[in-house]
Amino acid sequence: MTKRNISLLLALVMVLSLLAGCSKPAEQTPAEQTPAETPAAEAPKYSFGMVTDVGGIGDKSFNDSAWAGIEKAGKELGVEPKLLQSTKQDDYTPNLGSMAQSVDLTLAVGFLFEDAMKTTADQYGDKKFGVIDTVVDKPNVMSITFKEHEGSFLVGLIAGLTTKTNTVGFVGGMDFPTIHKFEVGYIAGVKSVNPNAKVIVNYTGAFDNPDKGKEVALAQHQQGADVIFHASGSCGIGVIQAADEKGFWAIGVDQDQAKESKNNKVLCSMIKRVDTATYTVIQAYVNNTFKGGAANALELGLKDEGVGYSDGGNNVPADVAAVVEKYKAAINDGSITIPSTREELETFKPVEIK
Numbered sequence: 001m002t003k004r005n006i007s008l009l010l011a012l013v014m015v016l017s018l019l020a021g022c023s024k025p026a027e028q029t030p031a032e033q034t035p036a037e038t039p040a041a042e043a044p045k046y047s048f049g050m051v052t053d054v055g056g057i058g059d060k061s062f063n064d065s066a067w068a069g070i071e072k073a074g075k076e077l078g079v080e081p082k083l084l085q086s087t088k089q090d091d092y093t094p095n096l097g098s099m100a101q102s103v104d105l106t107l108a109v110g111f112l113f114e115d116a117m118k119t120t121a122d123q124y125g126d127k128k129f130g131v132i133d134t135v136v137d138k139p140n141v142m143s144i145t146f147k148e149h150e151g152s153f154l155v156g157l158i159a160g161l162t163t164k165t166n167t168v169g170f171v172g173g174m175d176f177p178t179i180h181k182f183e184v185g186y187i188a189g190v191k192s193v194n195p196n197a198k199v200i201v202n203y204t205g206a207f208d209n210p211d212k213g214k215e216v217a218l219a220q221h222q223q224g225a226d227v228i229f230h231a232s233g234s235c236g237i238g239v240i241q242a243a244d245e246k247g248f249w250a251i252g253v254d255q256d257q258a259k260e261s262k263n264n265k266v267l268c269s270m271i272k273r274v275d276t277a278t279y280t281v282i283q284a285y286v287n288n289t290f291k292g293g294a295a296n297a298l299e300l301g302l303k304d305e306g307v308g309y310s311d312g313g314n315n316v317p318a319d320v321a322a323v324v325e326k327y328k329a330a331i332n333d334g335s336i337t338i339p340s341t342r343e344e345l346e347t348f349k350p351v352e353i354k
Contacts, residue, residue, distance in 0.1 A: 047103040048073075048282055049082030051095045053110030055207040055233035056085045061254040062207075062233055062274055066109040066132060069275030073282040092116035100124040105285045107278055109133065111178045117141060128290055130281030132274060133178055137294035142284060144277040144298045148178070149185030149340040150331055151270045151307030152229070154324050155251050156189020158268055158309070159227040160197055161320045162249060169200045169220035171239055173207040173232035177341070182231035182253070182270070184345045185338050192350040193323065200225055207233030214238030221248050227267060229253070240266060249315075258312030267315050271308045273300065303332050326353045 050070050052063045067083070074081040082103055084095045092108070093116040099106040100120060104127060108117055111134040121129050121138040128140050135143040159168045170186055172179045187199050200220045204212040213235030217228050221242065228243070229251035230236035236253060243250035243265040250261065252269030260266065277300065284290040300306020309324070316324075330336045330353060339345040 046077055046079050046105075046286060047082075048079070048105035048107065048285065049084065049099045049103045050107045050109065050278070051092070051099055051113075052083070052085045053092075053108075053112055053207065053233075054086055054088060055110075056087070057083070059208070059234035060237060060257060060260055061252075062272075063109060065254050065272070065274040066107070066278045069278035069280075070107065070282065072275070073279050073286075077282075077286065093119055096120040096129075097123065100127045100129070104128060105130065105282065107132070107281060109274065109278070111176060112174075128285055128292075130278065130285075132277050135294050135297045139292045141292045142281050142290055142296070142298075143292075143294070144280065144300065146272055146277075146306050147299060147301030147338075147340070148181040148231075148270075148272060148307060149188070149338045150302045151272060151309060152182045152185030152231075153189040153192075153331070153338045154309045154328060155229055155268055155270045156186040156191075157193050157324050157327055158189075158316055158320055159186070159229060159249075159251060160190035160192070160194035161323065162267060163194065163197060163227050165224045165226045166194065166196055167198045167200065167224035167226065169202070169217070169223075169225035169228035171213060171216050171220070171228060171230040171232050171235065172201070172203040173235055174205060175203045179203075179231050180342055181340050182229075184340060184342055186229050188339050188345060188348050188350070189327075191348075192327070192352065195350060198224075204232050204235045206235060209235050210238035210241070212238065214242045217242040217250070218246065221246050227251065229270070231270075256310040256312040258310075261313070264313045264315065266313050268309050268311045268313075271310050273306050276300065276306060302328060323353070 055063050057063055070081045084099055107130040109132045114134040117131050117136045121141050130142045132144050170183050190197050202216045217239040227249040230239040231253045240250045240260045244263045249267035252266050254272045256269045258266045336351050339348045
């Protein structure tokens with residue numbers, strides 16, 4: 001082969017190589033194709049959380065009930081609610097601020113949050129808040145309170161009809177108007193069916209001290225009280241412990257507390273549907289029906305099933321329950337107005353219904 005032919009052959013090989021490089025690659029089957037990146041999961045549409053009062057989760061009462069309503073809403077919406085627990089009142093403002101930075105709706109439970117809520121609502125005007133047991137007149141704060149005096153009146157009736165010593169007790173937590181509603185309604189109920197009964201009233205000064213609750217209850221029992229109603233957060237756990245030890249009746253609060261007694265010494269419980277309140281605020285937020293300000297505050301009573309009583313231990317006799325139902329009907333139709341302050345109690349005239 002001449003040099004000229006070799007050169008032509010090499011040139012042909014180069015041309016064929018160039019043509020092969022420019023040809024269209026074979027199509028890949030779907031299985032061979034590189035999968036596209038998985039899109040990032042969408043952020044939750046709703047976000048909310050709760051800041052407890054000093055009683056904290058585990059109080060078997062107020063905070064636990066509030067959290068139950070929030071958890072219920074979270075499960076329905078597929079949202080994991082956030083929780084911040086307060087160990088002292090100084091935690092309220094920083095906890096509210098911290099929660100507001102991480103969620104769109106912050107709920108706080110307890111009247112002691114009033115000042116902290118006002119401050120935080122102003123600082124985070126673009127966020128929504130819910131507060132239970134007090135009214136905060138801010139456009140981004142939804143407030144829900146209760147007619148605790150109505151539910152407490154019912155358990156007062158039961159106490160007045162149950163006592164054998166004609167002496168009953170009331171153990172409050174902190175000495176504030178909201179707790180006075182429990183005290184006043186209870187006394188009005190006792191006096192309506194047992195005018196001669198004595199009601200001993202003491203306050204623990206706290207919502208998170210079961211030992212103090214037990215101490216106060218034992219002191220009342222020593223003075224003759226054989227039925228003791230508490231509205232004292234986790235202090236009430238101590239009241240129930242004292243009832244178990246000494247054999248008197250305790251009356252629970254907020255949730256049905258029958259299961260807290262080892263010896264079935266919870267006569268009944270004054271139910272306060274804090275779970276309904278927190279759930280209601282979240283539903284309003286989700287449904288775009290959220291309305292803040294004092295004019296839109298909600299107050300839940302017997303008619304709304306916001307308060308009432310339960311008998312988880314089956315300790316209320318049928319004849320006593322029948323009397324309670326008659327008084328309940330009278331409250332709902334307006335025949336009886338239950339006092340809510342100590343001043344109103346002074347002028348309250350017990351009404352006898354047979």
